[in-house]
Amino acid sequence: MKTILKYDGTFEGLLSSIFYAYECKQFSISIEKRKIHEPNFFDDSVAIISDTSKAKRVWKGLSKKTSTQGKMKLYKAFLSEIPNVENLIFYIIRKSLSSTINIETDFSDPKILLLEKIVKKVNREKHRMDAFVRFRLTQDGIYFANVEPDFDVLPLNASHFKNRYADQKWLIYDLKRNYGIYYDLQKVETVVLELSTDLNYRNKTSFYFTPEEIHFQKLWHNYFKSSNIATRKNMKLHIKHIPKRYWKYLSEKNC
Structure with a gap:
């Protein structure tokens, strides 16, 4: 016993x-x-x-x-x-x-x-979150990103994003664990929200994000697509550096 x-x-x-x-x-x-x-x-x-x-x-x-x-x-x-x-x-x-x-x-x-x-x-995983988080400017003036890391690494990411984006309000939300970290220009705090399930639907983006942000996302996607040289594509190496499970949150992969 x-x-x-x-x-x-x-x-x-x-x-x-x-x-x-x-x-x-x-x-x-x-x-x-x-x-x-x-x-x-x-x-x-x-x-x-x-x-x-x-x-x-x-x-x-x-x-x-x-x-x-x-x-x-x-x-x-x-x-x-x-x-x-x-x-x-x-x-x-x-x-x-x-x-x-x-x-x-x-x-x-x-x-x-x-x-x-x-x-x-x-x-x-922490370093991948540092690199792969993609913010979108919401109608409320907050830069928002949603993620689903394999491990609960947001507490480790907080200082990186606070230092890098010190002049912007931002929110990174972990959908898998249902909590996020929010920076209000002074401090980072933990928040729990009820996010809409249609947040990432393309036909709903205009409801949550600014027109300028949507336009920027399309420009970035097109730039990424046009700068890609098909004859030099190495998908195996690409997936090694950017695993497919992150693609759905990368603006260069989705538009």
């Missing part, structure tokens, strides 16, 4: 779960998101309430054992949403806190090596 710690799906909730494990000295546990937990007759379950102070204590304690970069890797692994990643993070935090040396690069441990591989995938 083992104990299942059910948390709310936030990083703060995960750290609160780890605090609970140490506080109760229960290490034969499994940490699961509350929304995906399936009760059974053989395991006990405990509902963990997110506690900012407890989460900060875990994070601060980890600072004594690992670098800022090492902590960031744990956060990026959490954003991967890979099944059972919570228990991988718990394992590495436990090993870090109990070790007298920094274990970040101990790749002889399969779990630390696995963490490194996950982080690389998340970093790759």
